[in-house]
Amino acid sequence: MKYSSFILAGIVIFSTVLAGSAQWRNMVPRRGNVQQTAVRTVENVQEKAAAVKQDVKSVAASVTKTAETKNKVKAAEETETEFPGTNDQWKDSLSVDWIAKEAESHKVPPHFNNRSVLRGDQHDGHAYGRYTEADLRLWESETVRLVMEGSRIFHDAELLGSTNGVSCDMCHPDGANTHPETYPKYQVQLGRAALLRDMMNWCLQNPCRAEPMSGDDPRMRAMEAYLNATSSGKPMKYGKH
Ligand code: HEC
Numbered sequence: 001m002k003y004s005s006f007i008l009a010g011i012v013i014f015s016t017v018l019a020g021s022a023q024w025r026n027m028v029p030r031r032g033n034v035q036q037t038a039v040r041t042v043e044n045v046q047e048k049a050a051a052v053k054q055d056v057k058s059v060a061a062s063v064t065k066t067a068e069t070k071n072k073v074k075a076a077e078e079t080e081t082e083f084p085g086t087n088d089q090w091k092d093s094l095s096v097d098w099i100a101k102e103a104e105s106h107k108v109p110p111h112f113n114n115r116s117v118l119r120g121d122q123h124d125g126h127a128y129g130r131y132t133e134a135d136l137r138l139w140e141s142e143t144v145r146l147v148m149e150g151s152r153i154f155h156d157a158e159l160l161g162s163t164n165g166v167s168c169d170m171c172h173p174d175g176a177n178t179h180p181e182t183y184p185k186y187q188v189q190l191g192r193a194a195l196l197r198d199m200m201n202w203c204l205q206n207p208c209r210a211e212p213m214s215g216d217d218p219r220m221r222a223m224e225a226y227l228n229a230t231s232s233g234k235p236m237k238y239g240k241h
Pocket of ligand 1: 182223
């Protein structure tokens with residue numbers, strides 16, 4: 001009897017301690033879990049809010065873009081109605097086979113679109129009278145032919161008279177870094193104020209090991225036309241280094 005009550009008391013005490021500690025043990029992590037969950041929920045809400053904000057921004061951007069595109073399309077359609085065939089100008093100039101091929105392999109900016117001269121009263125007081133569609137085509141095809149001829153020579157060591165097989169495009173792909181809009185300017189290697197053709201001749205003689213060309217050499221004239229065409233749209237800034 002004595003022993004059994006001891007045992008009973010022992011069991012009671014033991015299980016109370018066990019239950020207590022078990023409860024204690026559970027308490028800590030449970031409190032921690034609640035905090036973590038709360039933090040995670042706040043983070044999730046913040047993330048979602050940021051995502052929604054981003055969505056709103058991109059929707060707003062795409063709405064603006066759509067409006068811009070619509071305006072552009074409208075403007076293009078208006079131009080096309082006002083000057084029919086505006087977008088065909090390039091195609092017309094390139095009816096000759098080698099020119100088309102040259103234009104395809106070497107990018108040259110499109111020439112200025114002169115279609116507006118056909119409009120309105122250009123006849124009045126004009127020294128050369130009224131221009132027609134045929135005039136425009138002639139201007140276009142002759143200009144493009146000269147520029148493309150220059151492109152062909154610029155890219156061809158043989159036509160340049162190069163004795164080491166080097167052509168201009170090896171260092172100036174598609175006429176890059178030739179800066180015709182900066183001429184005339186002082187060139188250190190020449191020790192004088194140079195024209196574009198002077199630098200072309202310097203490159204002919206040095207990297208290309210070719211004979212220099214005279215200013216009225218048709219190849220020189222064509223290459224000058226080509227280099228000027230490649231810098232179309234750039235402001236003229238003579239003397240700029
Ligand atoms: C081996 C490379 C190389 C080749 C090939 C070459 N050039 Fe150059 N070219 C240069 C370098 C380098 C310069 C810069 C010289 C300087 O401004 O000091 C230059 C400068 C020029 C400039 C002046 C650029 C400026 O910013 O003022 C022109 C124009 C030019 N080259 C045209 C040609 C032509 C035309 C040919 C072909 C006949 C040609 N180059 C071939 C390397 C080359």
